[in-house]
Amino acid sequence: xxxxxxxxxxxxxxxxxxxxxxxxxxxxxxxxxxxxxxxxxxxxxxxxxxxxxxxxxxxxxxxxxxxxxxxxxxxxxxxxxxxxxxxxxxxxxxxxxxxxxxxxxxxxxxxxxxxxxxxxxxxxxxxxxxxxxxxxxxxxxxxxxxxxxxxxxxxxxxxxxxxxxxxxxxxxxxxxxxxxxxxxxxxxxxxxxxxxxxxxxxxxxxxxxxxxxxxxxxxxxxxxxxxxxxxxxxxxxxxxxxxxxxxxx
Ligand SMILES: [Zn+2]
Numbered sequence: 001x002x003x004x005x006x007x008x009x010x011x012x013x014x015x016x017x018x019x020x021x022x023x024x025x026x027x028x029x030x031x032x033x034x035x036x037x038x039x040x041x042x043x044x045x046x047x048x049x050x051x052x053x054x055x056x057x058x059x060x061x062x063x064x065x066x067x068x069x070x071x072x073x074x075x076x077x078x079x080x081x082x083x084x085x086x087x088x089x090x091x092x093x094x095x096x097x098x099x100x101x102x103x104x105x106x107x108x109x110x111x112x113x114x115x116x117x118x119x120x121x122x123x124x125x126x127x128x129x130x131x132x133x134x135x136x137x138x139x140x141x142x143x144x145x146x147x148x149x150x151x152x153x154x155x156x157x158x159x160x161x162x163x164x165x166x167x168x169x170x171x172x173x174x175x176x177x178x179x180x181x182x183x184x185x186x187x188x189x190x191x192x193x194x195x196x197x198x199x200x201x202x203x204x205x206x207x208x209x210x211x212x213x214x215x216x217x218x219x220x221x222x223x224x225x226x227x228x229x230x231x232x233x234x235x236x237x238x239x240x241x242x243x244x245x246x247x248x249x
Contacts, residue, residue, distance in 0.1 A: 020166045020173045023082065031201045033086060033232050038201050046203035051238035052143075052196030053118035056211070056245055061192060067248040068102040070144075070210070072185045076178040079111075083166040086200070086233050087112045088226075090161065097181060099134045099142060101210075106134035106142050111181065115227040117147055118199055118234045119211055126215065128223055129234075130184065141198070141207045146184070151217030157183040158218050162225040188212045194245045199235045213247075 031038050038046040074097030082089045090111040097108040110133050117129035126147035134142045148158075157179055166173045192211045198204045 020168070020171045022170055023172050029201075030085075033234065036236055038203065041201070043201040043203055045197065045205065046201060048197055048203060048205050049241050050196055050205060050243060051203065052199040052207065052209060053120070053235060053237060054194065054196065054240050054243075054245075055120045055123070055237050056192055058122055058247075061245045061247045063249065064246040065248055067191075067193065067246060070185075070188060070191065071100040072182060073098055073100070074108070074180050074182040074185075076180050078178045079175050080172055081161070081164060081166055081175065082172040083169050083229075085169060087114075087230065088165055099144065101142060104136050106136045106140075108181070109133040109135055109141075111184075113148070113226055113230075114234045115223070115230055115232070116234055119145060119147075119209075120237060121147075125234075128218070128226070130216065132181070132184075141204075143199075143207055143209050144185070145209060145211040146188075147211075147215040148218045148223065149215040150220050150223070152219070154217050154219045154222055155183060157181075158216065159222050162218075162222050165225060165229060167229060184216060185212075188214060190214070190247070190249045192245055192247050194243055196238075196243075 029042050031041055031043065035041075077092045077094070077096040079090050079092050079096070082091070091109065095107055099106045099108070112131055114129045114131065115127070117126035119129060127150055128148035130146045130148060132144040134144065160175070160179060164173065164175055190213045192213065194209055196207050196209050198207055
């Protein structure tokens with residue numbers, strides 16, 4: 001008995017010293033990337049016609065320079081990193097930023113990563129892909145995507161985030177200091193765009209994808225801190241089904 005009390009006390013001290021706290025997941029039908037037939041698990045929208053991610057063949061992309069500019073506004077925030085079953089979600093309890101797109105404001109919801117990339121460009125997957133999700137007042141979602149490529153240099157904010165990932169499922173922690181997500185988006189104007197669906201259950205349709213053309217660099221050792229936790233958290237490619245992919249240069 002004394003042992004268990006000591007063990008419990010140790011666990012409590014351990015978690016609080018790492019500033020990692022346990023949180024409870026909302027009960028829902030389990031799904032995994034190992035078995036991506038999510039419709040069979042009851043998520044019927046995952047068999048919808050216009051799904052994500054897709055393969056982007058740049059010879060078939062239509063140039064459309066009338067497409068809206070990307071106007072990102074982000075504030076400094078001390079984000080929370082939540083280790084869920086299939087990913088680590090980075091979010092804030094208060095509004096921390098938005099994307100103004102075509103005269104409509106889309107508020108920032110959460111940021112996460114996929115290893116390897118979910119989208120494929122000209123037959124090639126990137127080592128990882130970053131997703132920032134935004135929603136407007138009507139609940140319409142835009143997912144802004146940016147590939148991560150290996151390099152000697154890297155975004156300091158990426159290393160800050162990957163250094164502080166909570167390693168145990170169902171735990172979360174606060175970043176040690178405030179950061180501004182604009183660092184991950186600055187100077188980005190050219191992109192590919194198409195209409196798809198959430199790339200995880202429930203696979204809700206009507207999501208606009210904006211894939212920034214310029215990748216973000218990350219050191220291999222930094223990326224390994226994420227990929228060791230999530231060796232495979234990407235959904236397989238989905239059929240384009242006569243959709244158009246547009247690009248703004
Ligand atoms: Zn994603």
